[in-house]
Amino acid sequence: MxxxxxxxxxxxxxxxxxxxxxxxxxxxxxxxxxxxxxxxxxxxxxxxxxNEFRACATMIDRSKLENVILVVDRGYENYNIFAHAIEKGWKFAIRVKDKNSNGIASGLNLPPNDEFDIDITQIFWRINTKTTKNAGYKWMPVNQVFDYLQRKSDKTKQVNFTIAIYICREYLRNKRNLSPPDVINLIEKHVLPVRPGRKDPRKVNPQAAVSFLYRVA
Structure with missing residues (x-):
């Protein structure tokens, strides 16, 4: 306007x-x-x-309408909008660019014919490694907005080695049905903040074992 x-x-x-x-x-x-x-x-x-993508996601989130079919043009071809509509419980029909263009369809394994009806499942991950690729995860760069995946934190953090060793040991022992990305996710949930320039570093005092006698009559 x-x-x-x-x-x-x-x-x-x-x-x-x-x-x-x-x-x-x-x-x-x-x-x-x-x-x-x-x-x-x-x-x-x-x-x-x-930002039309952000505007669309915002209006989806704040809407009180139910039983909605969201119909938009290919200018709204965006995984973040798809996710917001799914979380809202809406159905949607969004036109995407041709599979030979640089749109979403170009990165999908689609049939060569002009008409097809198939289901495609995408699992996104912020980490791009050979392990995540082999596990079927699709890389979502940190500069790409996706509200349901945490971006890289601005705060420096360190691994909680005690918890990390336990998680890795359980994975290697194969006691739990974990895939490598799940292991990474579990370790990331148990990190410790790093505070640069801290004048009074944290002091960890080892605790000696306390022995006691227990008499059984």
Whole structure:
């Protein structure tokens, strides 16, 4: 939506148009109920903050509608939107780019024919190693938004070696049905913070064993 020109407003400043004029804009995102012919939600973004993927996910999360079939064009081809719709319990039909393009379909093992009906399961992981690939995990880069996978933390942490050794030992003994990515996930859940520049380092005092006599009559 084009609004009044204001060169001093960096939030709405868009660009110079084909005639060389400065344009200020707002971006309108909306959900429309085609059966009842009404708008059910609207989210307005500034030009600087325009992100249709985020807007769609936000409107999905805050909607109170049930029994929804979300129908959107290929501009909303995004795994994060798929996940938000699934978590909401919505069905969805989203057009994707051709399998010979750079869209989602290009990374899938699809039949060569033009028409097909198949089920595809994707399991995402932030770690890209040979182990995770062999286990069937699809790598999700940290710069790609996916709200249901934690990004790399800004805080430096260290492994809790006591817990990590126990987890690895249980895995090697094959007492539990764990795959390598599950082992990594368990270790990541038991990490300790590293506090650079800490003047009073943590002091760990070993505890001596306490013996006692137990008399059985």
């Amino acid at each position: 084009t609004i009044a020109t204001n060169q001093k407003d960096p939030e709405t400043f868009w660009e110079r148009n084909q005639h060389g004029s400065i344009v200020n804009k707002l971006h309108l995102n909306a959900f429309y109920d085609v059966l009842n012919r009404i708008y059910t939600d609207v989210l307005v973004q500034t030009a600087a903050d325009c």
